[in-house]
Amino acid sequence: xxxxxxxxxxxxKLVQARDTHARVWGAALPEGPGLNALEMIxxxxxxxxxxxxxxxxxxxxxxPDARETAQNLNGLDALIVVDLFLTETAKAFxxxxxxxxxxxxxxxxxxxxxxRVQRVRQVVPPKGGSRTDMAILAALAERLGTGPHFRQPxxxxxxxxxxxxxxxxxxxxxxxxxxxxxLQWPCPTEDHPGTAVLHRDGFAAGRAVFRxxxxxxxxxxxxxxxxxxxxxGRSLFHFNAATMTGRTRxxxxxPDDELELHPDDAAALGITAGVRVHVQSRHGxxxxxxxxxxxxxxxxPFATFHAVAAFVNQATGPGRDAVTGTPEYKVTxxxxxxxxxxxxx
Numbered sequence: 001x002x003x004x005x006x007x008x009x010x011x012x013k014l015v016q017a018r019d020t021h022a023r024v025w026g027a028a029l030p031e032g033p034g035l036n037a038l039e040m041i042x043x044x045x046x047x048x049x050x051x052x053x054x055x056x057x058x059x060x061x062x063x064p065d066a067r068e069t070a071q072n073l074n075g076l077d078a079l080i081v082v083d084l085f086l087t088e089t090a091k092a093f094x095x096x097x098x099x100x101x102x103x104x105x106x107x108x109x110x111x112x113x114x115x116r117v118q119r120v121r122q123v124v125p126p127k128g129g130s131r132t133d134m135a136i137l138a139a140l141a142e143r144l145g146t147g148p149h150f151r152q153p154x155x156x157x158x159x160x161x162x163x164x165x166x167x168x169x170x171x172x173x174x175x176x177x178x179x180x181x182x183l184q185w186p187c188p189t190e191d192h193p194g195t196a197v198l199h200r201d202g203f204a205a206g207r208a209v210f211r212x213x214x215x216x217x218x219x220x221x222x223x224x225x226x227x228x229x230x231x232x233g234r235s236l237f238h239f240n241a242a243t244m245t246g247r248t249r250x251x252x253x254x255p256d257d258e259l260e261l262h263p264d265d266a267a268a269l270g271i272t273a274g275v276r277v278h279v280q281s282r283h284g285x286x287x288x289x290x291x292x293x294x295x296x297x298x299x300x301p302f303a304t305f306h307a308v309a310a311f312v313n314q315a316t317g318p319g320r321d322a323v324t325g326t327p328e329y330k331v332t333x334x335x336x337x338x339x340x341x342x343x344x345x
Contacts, residue, residue, distance in 0.1 A: 014030075024164045026149065050076060055083070064318065069313075080096045080140075100131065103120050104122070105124055106126070116183070117183055119177045169187060171183075186204075220319060220331045226280075227299070230281070230315070230333070235304045239306075256288075258303070260296045261291065261293070263293075264298050265299065265301070266292050275290050275339075276338070278337050279335075282317065282333065283332075286312050287310065301336065
């Protein structure tokens, strides 16, 4: 849907699809790409971004180097959060919180990793004062003076507009999805059956172009003071900041974050299963309960980062990949010790 700053609907390059979008939208498009999520937070800290609209995301809890993230968010004049629940970002820095409707409370589509588009149908009305994303964005557009561009009668009309700017989905409509079920793009015409296998006879974009890259080592290196290399990531049962999953029965499956530690490392430190461990990096610290397992390598503990209480990203650093800009969530030099009573939360 064009959420990346250098791409338009259908992951089309800005330079290639700008004219089509401008014609359908009836509005001029920028000449160059915008900022990604991390770059926007950077710009706020530099004083170059004064207002931020956050939809379904919790940057304070999800971004690396939480202290710098917080400092940069303080540089904003206005922070508007649209979400189902009050996020940590909204609590700490929000100017306005707009409650959003859940998928069960609105019409639309979901698209999954196999390119299958499926209908979502409203089964209950939005609760309280919550609104659909479409209604919220349209109301904001009215107040910003661009209301006519967002006055769509329903979700089907929004999808039809996407079909006009992205040829690969032109044959998919809400009416057809209601009749035929899920369809996989490319599906360029109404009589096209959809494409189950995308690259059957060749690659859609032609042959890939390879280029060599010079490996740049991370600044996060272990040493005598920080002998372990921490890896962080998601668990199967929660998503990012667990804004939604943490309020469901998923908590019965994974009630808290854990530090997975190789038994040999644990033995050397006198750590037993279930003990609270203090994890200290060059950037910050957190405490988590230890889970001993040989599925992690010696010297490389793993921690999930869903729980607010642990706030694992207080310890991850500002480093980013030189090519992709991806944060170094997977490499943080740390030391470990049994947490003191005052550090146990």
